[in-house]
Amino acid sequence: MSSFSSEVKNELARVVGEQSCCHIAELASLMRMGGTMLIGGNSNLGITFTTENAAVARKVLSLIKNGFNLKTEVVVTRGRRLKKNNSYLLKVVPSPVVTSLLSALGIMRDDNINVGRDTGILRKSCCRRAYLRGAFLGGGSVNKPEGDYHLELVTGNQDFAKTLVRLLKNSGLPVGMTERKHDYIVYLKDGDAISSLLRIVGAHNALLAFENVRVVKEMRNQVNRLVNCETANLQKTVNAAVRQVENIRRIQETIGLDKLPQNLKDTAKLRLEYPDATLNELVDAAGGIVGKSGMNHRLRKLEEIACGLLHGGKDESQN
Ligand SMILES: [Zn+2]
Incomplete structure (x- = not known):
């Protein structure tokens, strides 16, 4: 991963959504990117979330702790080889409360799992920005501006990928989607579009650095x-x-x-x-x-x- 990607993520991890509705939207998108459901004792649900970025791990932890009284654990796996990153695994211990978190995030509807057609939490523009921010934090990368312009969001969930495409399209950005092995890649290849997205999600320092090189x-x-x-x-x-x-x-x-x-x-x-x-x-x-x-x-x-x-x-x- 390029250092510019980490720079953007470190900045975005410190951006706090405007309202509590935005916190939900951002967490929903992060969970769609890096979350997995666990089934514990008494069929209680839990969640695990993995990321290689420490700031992202801290953000997810604080977003979860913010609205819900849940027991969490963090496991850090050190990269053994040179240049191999650490990996952070957050675990929300299975409990009946997890179901209400998943419902609030729109991931559970009644007793069904919603695979990625998020609409309810995307009604307001503040929440749509937060959702895109979560998607970048959870599965995004961007080339440094000195190279070819390329930003991508990678997910294994096709419906979620389509939701991202729709959001970017509605923001007027020329977006593309392609498949790579078992993943869906939502990408921007245009300098202006990448600038716009950095602005939309609130990466203002990264935007400035990007624009300086571009000029x-x-x-x-x-x-x-x-x-x-x-x-x-x-x-x-x-x-x-x-x-x-x-x-x-x-x-x-x-x-x-x-x-x-x-x-x-x-x-x-x-x-x-x-x-x-x-x-x-x-x-x-x-x-x-x-x-x-x-x-x-x-x-x-x-x-x-x-x-x-x-x-x-x-x-x-x-x-
Ligand atoms: Zn909002």
Whole structure:
């Protein structure tokens, strides 16, 4: 698991839901991710919950203790090998009270087990946020922003996975779902969507870190695109004038010259009027309102715009 995932989880484990309804929603989702039911003496139910994150274990423990008077035990299994994480197992000892906890969480309805079609606890937006937070804490991971954008929630429960997909879709996020062995993977692969989810669940520090890297990364991509485009243009023709005319025509055909700022629009029209003129001749033709370096700057600006149009917002690095 990447360290960025742990960073997000450690932060989310400290986020406290707005109201008691949200505590229930968050715990319900955590239990769907990492909980297992136990059957004890007299057919009393108990629960076990496992996680590799200590902060998540503490949160689940406090959420359970918060509303219900239940006896709990914690077992820590130390990772024996290097880089193998510790594992935390929480056990809610079987008792008649566990049934009322499971009912409150919507996991039991009357005498039936509800497999993951949670609707009642998801009516309010505060609770929907808490539910998504619980899902990430219980079974989420996210790549560090320097790598490919990828966030996923992994569960063995198909109905629960579908509920998560629906919630994310309703929040306007482009979400996908796929199967891997016996698991359902609900994933986001878009930088904006991952940012939005971090904001929705309340991971504000992680969001800031994510966005900082993203800004630098996207600026670098943009610069690379321009450099590649200009290099390609240079190879295409050593004649700057011909290249400038091509660039201006490209702008004309895509967005139109009227979309340009007035000074660039004037320069573009001038170059089209005098396609063979040297830089000095263009300056003269402009009637001396702009000097040689100013004219050169405007022509470069037009080239940048044309290169930007050629590559759109896509992440290609060559043409
Ligand atoms: Zn709520």
